[in-house]
């Protein structure tokens with residue numbers, strides 16, 4: 043009989059998930075995905091059902107990575123919450139399987155995995171696409187993803203200034219008080235992005251929060267929110283004028299309101315840039331439209347499980 047699955051809580055997952063180990067694994071799997079050898083990396087576009095009564099969605103994100111024999115699925119619930127509602131905006135559970143038998147070996151809380159792997163992929167895009175001289179980082183939205191993005195961006199890069207702005211000033215002030223390091227809080231998004239070299243949008247807005255006319259030419263934008271086909275974070279001007287990179291072309295064509303509704307053309311997947319088959323146009327204004335992929339969760343979950351196992 044198969045062994046019972048182990049349950050790894052969010053604290054345990056967080057203890058075993060380090061960016062230093064995660065980033066090279068994400069780079070490798072994104073490259074493999076974009077090589078398109080579907081026998082090696084299998085990942086359908088996320089299937090999503092609405093949770094009508096609660097302004098939410100449940101996404102199912104299975105993935106199989108053959109060369110390392112990792113079989114995994116994440117189930118992620120995400121919501122459009124009003125700021126004064128004291129309920130979580132995202133919940134996630136990751137199942138890791140024994141691919142030979144099909145039984146579940148580990149059930150993990152998926153929140154830390156979701157926060158860190160998303161921020162790590164954004165940092166990979168910045169490594170490839172942000173201007174060579176990047177002094178000012180601006181983060182729009184001050185929730186959970188803002189925290190993980192702040193952590194990894196200030197760890198990997200050195201900025202002269204980090205600015206934040208959120209829908210409500212108190213949220214941005216709370217964020218600034220909670221992170222390790224200096225942050226300038228602004229009440230206007232337009233002022234916050236003025237002259238910024240890299241702008242991260244991590245909001246749960248369904249309408250544009252960043253407008254092309256505000257953006258410094260040559261800046262790199264990492265757009266993490268707006269994961270539904272009718273949601274936007276970026277306006278048409280920005281989508282038209284920038285060179286657009288994505289994590290998955292297939293996913294973007296189905297899920298990204300910024301791409302679908304603006305009619306913008308996708309220039310490349312991040313994996314294509316990592317593989318050297320498409321160029322990183324650092325001198326242009328670039329957008330990385332992130333949606334999140336099951337393979338990203340799979341490599342993160344495998345890393346956590348292996349580290350946890352070797353600690354036993």
Ligand SMILES: NC(=O)C1=CN([C@@H]2O[C@H](COP(=O)(O)OP(=O)(O)OC[C@H]3O[C@@H](n4cnc5c(N)ncnc54)[C@H](O)[C@@H]3O)[C@@H](O)[C@H]2O)C=CC1
Nearest residue numbers: 131183184185186187208209244245246247267332333334
């Ligand atoms: N691309 C990916 O792989 C992933 C994307 N997401 C998405 O990222 C977004 C952020 O996620 P969390 O940080 O967990 O959410 P959260 O609810 O913790 O934070 C959202 C923040 O956006 C702010 N906000 C909302 N409207 C705004 C506006 N108009 N202007 C400025 N700020 C505004 C809110 O005040 C809040 O601070 C969500 O849309 C989520 O669905 C989440 C996980 C993975």
Ligand SMILES: O=C([O-])C1=[NH+]CCC1
Nearest residue numbers: 118120269333334335
């Ligand atoms: O990849 C992911 O986990 C998510 N993308 C959008 C909401 C959650």
